[in-house]
Amino acid sequence: MTGTSSNVPGLVFTVAVTGHREIGGGLEDAARKERETQLRGTIARVLARSVETLDTLQPASPLDAPRGRQLRFLSALAQGADQLAAEAALDLPGWQCEALLPFAPDAYRQTFLIGDSALDTASQDRFDSLLPRMHLTFAIDDWRWSQPVAEGYGSNSGKTAMEERHWRARRYATVGDMLVRRADLIVALWRGTPPGGLGGTADVVSQARRSGVPIVWINPDAPEDVHSITPDPRTAHLPILEVARRVTNEAPGESTPGGSGMDR
Template structure:
């Protein structure tokens, strides 16, 4: 059994979504005996959900980590609500953390759960350093590396963030 967690950018451009999903499919092919794969994701828009879909596509099991009790009502936007709901339904396990609101502490706690459970971490990450806000992709990569969790960076040629 291999448990792979994900961290990554939410604000991928439209073209990047296809590029990243293809790269994730390619990475997860080595776990083609999917029932031996557990993917752990916060299923946020962008990288997290693309990874969750790729895990399910290879027959893996999905564990969802919801950072706070208000996350689905107050953070998940209308454009992501249907996919978010589908992934929660498809998950074998859903952990809703005890934080009342989705704030920096909730995101940092969710990232700690990802790292704690992971044999490996997939980072859909452009390689830029942390912003200093905490709880972001770069922070999670650094934390994983500090505790010895191997990190696979996925950032295909042509990938970009919006804005």
């Protein structure tokens, strides 16, 4: 946190991540790990350049110049994009990292078991490693499904399984809503694919655009492919929009329009 006047509330800059759970799918293990390293590097550069831009813009604002500053990073810690981004933020100085979980941690980690592959087990191990490192954890702990999760979305059949899938989707949607409401900037690891259902990344991006939250769009299959997505101009927070543009080196008018859809 930077220095602050005791009479002026501090400035809080919050970045949230959304993105695909599958990163580097189809790649050999070594290539997948290299892709993850590249993506962590890109995310770290986005966060670092955000701070550099704030260092430039804040002193120029009579309102914000005397204020201290706090940097916050939000992640749901799902496998894939959420975990990669959390790792990148935790390795940078000055960022307070928070986990927003749709279920209690023990139940949530079960949802990572898409089959019995080592990769899925690794996602659980990663989650277990990241959670204690987060500065704050908020979990929506008001529901448990009736049986342990298997094959990704539960081992129940019939009506119960459908109800549980729907309830999980609603919980993901709730967390997505929380991310957008708190974020000044969204980092989205997105292939540009259409929605995969309620509560996925598509909902987060679409809601962010409607709510005026700028988005830095990183292609997870091409880590150096970074763009800004301009939100609805009627709701956009112009100073933060400038942060997104400077982070991606895009001039006004060059922002990628972006679709409303992406799968989780």
